[in-house]
Each structure stands twice: as C-alpha cells, then as structure tokens.
Amino acid sequence: MNTTGLSKSRLERMHHVLSGYIERKEMPGLVALVSHHDDVYVEVLGTLTFGDPAPMKRDTIFRIASITKPITAVAAMILVEECKIRLDDSIEPWLPELANRRVLKSISSDLDDTVPALRAITLRDLLTYRMGFGSVMAMPDTYPIQKLIREYRIGGDGPMLPSQAPGMDEWLQKLGSLPWLAQPGERWMYQVSGDVLGALIARVSGQSLGTFMRERIFDPLGMKDTAFHVPPEKIDRLPAFYFFNRQTNKLDVFDNVANSAWRSEPPSESGGGGLVSTIDDYFAFSRMMLKKGRHGRKQILSRATVELMTSDQLTPKQRTGSEIFFGTHSSWGLGMAVDIRRNEIFHTPGRFGWTGGFGTTAYTDPAEGMVGILFTQRMMDSPEPPKVFTDFWTLAYGAME
Incomplete structure (x- = not known):
C-alpha cells in the first residue's frame, strides 16, 4: 500500500496504540x-465479537449512528439545489404535524405551561x-417533558434500537x-432535527429516505453496503455491538448478530442515526465532500453548497448550553460540526464531520487534504469523546509528513 506523505514509523505507532485497545x-x-x-x-484489528475468532475485515458493516447526519444533510441540499x-421555507406544507407549535416557558415547566411559537420551523432550522x-x-425524570x-420513543433520550421506533x-x-x-431558531439542540429532516426529505421527494439516498448518493458514489438495514446475504459481516454496563462493570452486548435489530427494514428510517456502512463506503462520501461535491465526473453537490454546509452557522448564543458537544473549539454548519479554533493537535479551523454514539468518528480536513475515519462497535459512555477517538486523531495528525 502506498503511504507516501504518511510517515511509516508514525503509522506503526498508530498500529501499536490502537492494538492496545484490542x-x-x-x-x-x-x-x-x-x-x-x-x-x-487502513488499519484492521481484532475480531467481530468477543470470544469468536472471526476476524474484523475491511468490509465489515458497522452501525454508524450519528455520522448518518452529514449524509442526511447532503440529501436535503440536493433537494435545495433542485x-x-x-432553506428558509417553512416545513409545515410537508410536515403539517409540526405546525402551530407551543413552547414551554422553561425546561422545567409543566407540559401545559407554554407560549406560542414566534414563527414556523424552516429547513434551515433543521439543518x-x-x-x-x-x-x-x-x-x-429531571423535567416533566422527559417522561x-x-x-413516545421520540429519541434523543438515550440509545434506541431501530426496531423500537414507531413508524414515521x-x-x-x-x-x-x-x-x-x-x-425555532433560538438554540442548537441535539438529535431530533436529524430525524425530522429525514422525514422532510421523504415527503418532499415522494420517496422513502433510503430510496432517495440510494439513488442520489449511494449508487453514484459506489456506496454498495450503506443502507438502513443489513440484508441476509451480508449479515455475517455485521459485528456484535457492546456497551459498558455500570452495574456489572463490564462490556455487555447491546445488539448481537443472531437477532440484530438491523436485520430487517426499520419501522422508520432515522436521518439522525439509522445507517449502516463500511469504512470504504464512508470514505467515498467523505472524499466527495473533500472534493467540494465531486466524485470522478459526477457532481453530487455544487462547490458553493459544500462550502456553505461546512462553514459555521451558529452564533455563540445559539451554542450556549451545548458545550458538552462543542467545547470551545467547535460549532455547527449544516448537518455537521465545524472546528472553529485549535485546542488540540487535530482541531484545524474548517475541519468538519461528527461522531456517532455507537463508536464511530469521521472528519474531513480541507486545509490538510485529509480524511480520518474510525469505526468501532462500543457505545460511547458520554458525549465527551472516548480515549480511542482522541488517540486515533492525535496519531492520524501526527502521521502526516
């Protein structure tokens, strides 16, 4: 494999450090x-499951969770370009269920202690x-709304298997x-916007979200293993998925392969976190974004659209309360995070991407001409990045010559 431009000795360090986690x-x-x-x-380490010799492979299919969000944003911007x-259209003609909003007077208010929304939700609000x-x-149960x-299984209240969600x-x-x-428009809040965005894409396009993504993104990019479920002929490429059980102080299975929630089509295709993918499929998507919407001779999005999506779209006030996600180094574009200052070796202003709660991280750095992707199937324990993410990004940036 050609690794000119990446230091061989530094890549050996990456191999050594990442192997330690296994x-x-x-x-x-x-x-x-x-x-x-x-x-x-590409580094491939370990096995698909604890206690089973079946090796992890380059074409292993991962539940990618929230790094679905940038793909959903691209799907929405394809409709904008057409x-x-x-961006500033009300979503109410397509999603009348979300018209005439009421807003809690405060997060701790009872559910009937509300004021009217000042305006309708727009596509820009979702992105x-x-x-x-x-x-x-x-x-x-800190606040009445949480119950x-x-x-209602709305999401945004802890991890949920796709089979547990209601239909769209x-x-x-x-x-x-x-x-x-x-x-609407007041402040950034995690998760639910991505799922509403997926529903909007389905209604506007007249297709299911998965069909639209396949025709407009996956097929043109050759992302042959990216979908909202894993078909029977590919199920042996799906690893077990683990979480750290604080009661037993050990890793337990959250979703196994034998009866995986990803074996069949979900009741609702989650634009906020429902996709499965492989490292090479997600690399094809990331490289398209790095090349400002181009893939070979195909133009998935215009250069201007990609530049808009990957520029900071929040004011400091709109980020307030989301420091656990952004720290002081990051903000949000359209459907993905954007680094705005350098707190770490790997925080380059303009670097964009996101992480997934099921143990995935993918960022693209236009200034360095760099893409980094790490796929695991260990659930994140908190919104703060796990050590394996931080180590991976430190090693990746350290390997560039």
Whole structure:
C-alpha cells in the first residue's frame, strides 16, 4: 500500500496504540482509515465479537449512528439545489404535524405551561439543529417533558434500537403533540432535527429516505453496503455491538448478530442515526465532500453548497448550553460540526464531520487534504469523546509528513 506523505514509523505507532485497545479487551475490533491527499492507510484489528475468532475485515458493516447526519444533510441540499425546497421555507406544507407549535416557558415547566411559537420551523432550522426540540441533557425524570419523550420513543433520550421506533407518520404525530423546548431558531439542540429532516426529505421527494439516498448518493458514489438495514446475504459481516454496563462493570452486548435489530427494514428510517456502512463506503462520501461535491465526473453537490454546509452557522448564543458537544473549539454548519479554533493537535479551523454514539468518528480536513475515519462497535459512555477517538486523531495528525 502506498503511504507516501504518511510517515511509516508514525503509522506503526498508530498500529501499536490502537492494538492496545484490542489487547486490553476494551473492544473486540476496529477499522481505521487515514487519507492524506492521495495516500490512504487502513488499519484492521481484532475480531467481530468477543470470544469468536472471526476476524474484523475491511468490509465489515458497522452501525454508524450519528455520522448518518452529514449524509442526511447532503440529501436535503440536493433537494435545495433542485429548488424543490428552499432553506428558509417553512416545513409545515410537508410536515403539517409540526405546525402551530407551543413552547414551554422553561425546561422545567409543566407540559401545559407554554407560549406560542414566534414563527414556523424552516429547513434551515433543521439543518442547523435549531428547530426548538432535541435531547434533554439531564438525568431521567429531571423535567416533566422527559417522561413523554421516553414514552413516545421520540429519541434523543438515550440509545434506541431501530426496531423500537414507531413508524414515521406515527412518530411525527407524537412529536407534534409535545411542546417545544425553545423557540425555532433560538438554540442548537441535539438529535431530533436529524430525524425530522429525514422525514422532510421523504415527503418532499415522494420517496422513502433510503430510496432517495440510494439513488442520489449511494449508487453514484459506489456506496454498495450503506443502507438502513443489513440484508441476509451480508449479515455475517455485521459485528456484535457492546456497551459498558455500570452495574456489572463490564462490556455487555447491546445488539448481537443472531437477532440484530438491523436485520430487517426499520419501522422508520432515522436521518439522525439509522445507517449502516463500511469504512470504504464512508470514505467515498467523505472524499466527495473533500472534493467540494465531486466524485470522478459526477457532481453530487455544487462547490458553493459544500462550502456553505461546512462553514459555521451558529452564533455563540445559539451554542450556549451545548458545550458538552462543542467545547470551545467547535460549532455547527449544516448537518455537521465545524472546528472553529485549535485546542488540540487535530482541531484545524474548517475541519468538519461528527461522531456517532455507537463508536464511530469521521472528519474531513480541507486545509490538510485529509480524511480520518474510525469505526468501532462500543457505545460511547458520554458525549465527551472516548480515549480511542482522541488517540486515533492525535496519531492520524501526527502521521502526516
């Protein structure tokens, strides 16, 4: 493999450090990729499952969780470029379930202690995650709204298997019955905007989200293993998925292969986190974004659109309360994070991407001509990045010559 432009000795260091996570049994296996200009290095380590010799492979299919979000944003911007919908259009003609919003007077208010929304939600609100509703970053049952979020399986209240979600129409009706947590456009809130965005794409395009993505993104990019479920002929390429059980103080299976929730089509295709993919499929998507929308002779998006998507779209006030996600180094573009200052070796202003709660991280750095992707199947324990992510990014940037 050609690794000119990447230091051989530094890549050996990456191999040694990442191997330590497997040897210490912190995860059964992983796949990592670093691309610097035209040079690509892939590291495949460990096994698909603890206690099973079946090796991790380069074409292993991972549940990629929230790094679905940038793909969903690209799908939405394809519709914008076709003038099927505009950034500042109200979503209400397509999603009438979310019309005439009420907003809680405060996060701790009872559910009927509300004021009217000042305006309708727009596509821009969804892409910037400022629709006015999202994850409540507090212990369960701290606030009255949390009970219904959990009961209605809205999402944004901890990890959920795709088979546990209601169908799209039922989900929208339940979401529409809840008061909002903030005024539209007021502040960034995690998760739910991505799922509403997926529903909007389906309604505007007249296709399921998965079909639209396949025709407009996956097939043109050759992303043959990316979908919302794993078909029977590919199921042996799906690894087990683990979480750290604080009661037993050990790793337990969250989703196994034999009866995986990803074996069949989900009731609702989650634009916020439902896709499965491989390292090479996601690299094809990342490289398209690095090349400003181009893939060979195909133009998935215009250069201007990619530049808009990957530029900071939030004010400091809109980020307030989301420091656990952004720290002081990051903000949000359209459907993905954007680094705005350098706190770490790997925080380059303009670097964009995101992480997934199921143990995935993928960022693209235009200034360095670099893409980095790490896929594991160990659930993140908190919104702060696990050590394996931090180590991977430190090693990846350290390997560039």
